[in-house]
Amino acid sequence: MFSFIIAVGENNEMGLNNHLPWHLPSEIGYFRKVTEYHTIIMGRKTFESLPKVLPNRRHIVLTKDKNYSYDHRDVIIANSLEEVFNIVNKDEENIIIGGAEIFRLFLPHTSRIYLTIVHRSFKADVYFFELDKNEWIETKKWEAILDKKTIIPHTYYVLDRREK
Numbered sequence: 096m097f098s099f100i101i102a103v104g105e106n107n108e109m110g111l112n113n114h115l116p117w118h119l120p121s122e123i124g125y126f127r128k129v130t131e132y133h134t135i136i137m138g139r140k141t142f143e144s145l146p147k148v149l150p151n152r153r154h155i156v157l158t159k160d161k162n163y164s165y166d167h168r169d170v171i172i173a174n175s176l177e178e179v180f181n182i183v184n185k186d187e188e189n190i191i192i193g194g195a196e197i198f199r200l201f202l203p204h205t206s207r208i209y210l211t212i213v214h215r216s217f218k219a220d221v222y223f224f225e226l227d228k229n230e231w232i233e234t235k236k237w238e239a240i241l242d243k244k245t246i247i248p249h250t251y252y253v254l255d256r257r258e259k
């Protein structure tokens with residue numbers, strides 16, 4: 096199966112200058128907890144925005160550039176959606192981590208969304224799209240616990256695709 100993990104601002108803001116628009120250490124911890132020991136799938140721009148290859152995760156990086164390469168045992172380069180389908184084990188949870196282009200590509204194939212809404216407006220140059228509310232059921236929701244390092248209120252949701 097495929098899942099998304101995504102954080103957005105109040106206006107679906109996702110990114111600015113190839114970075115996240117906010118600094119939320121507790122959300123980074125949540126991201127690690129959800130994605131660790133899974134295959135994570137991302138666009139080339141999101142991959143290049145990571146500070147490093149993330150430990151304990153197999154990375155699949157999508158690019159149309161057939162010459163793109165990255166020498167690391169946990170990084171696989173793929174040139175199409177079909178190629179990703181051939182690499183992953185569909186019985187496991189494979190997690191799409193963005194960005195917007197790759198979320199669009201995988202939306203029809205995705206059955207769960209780990210969504211964080213950050214309760215503030217941000218300057219952004221990449222936005223998430225509106226989800227069709229009829230297609231998703233909210234199965235979990237909880238508020239973030241704030242502390243000295245994490246001061247912006249945010250809410251965590253788990254959405255599951257409604258059975259047809």
Ligand SMILES: NC(=O)c1ccc[n+]([C@@H]2O[C@H](COP(=O)([O-])OP(=O)(O)OC[C@H]3O[C@@H](n4cnc5c(N)ncnc54)[C@H](OP(=O)(O)O)[C@@H]3O)[C@@H](O)[C@H]2O)c1
Nearest residue numbers: 101102110113114138139140141158159193194195196197
């Ligand atoms: N808030 C969040 O949860 C979150 C999560 C992830 C990222 N972000 C932010 O989002 C921004 C990046 O998102 P983005 O939408 O600009 O870029 P992206 O989705 O990360 O990457 C786009 C790239 O993916 C490749 N690609 C797209 N469609 C493809 C296809 N059909 N087949 C093969 N490769 C394909 C292309 O790479 P080539 O150009 O190499 O061909 C394209 O330029 C950054 O600001 C990042 O910080 C936010």
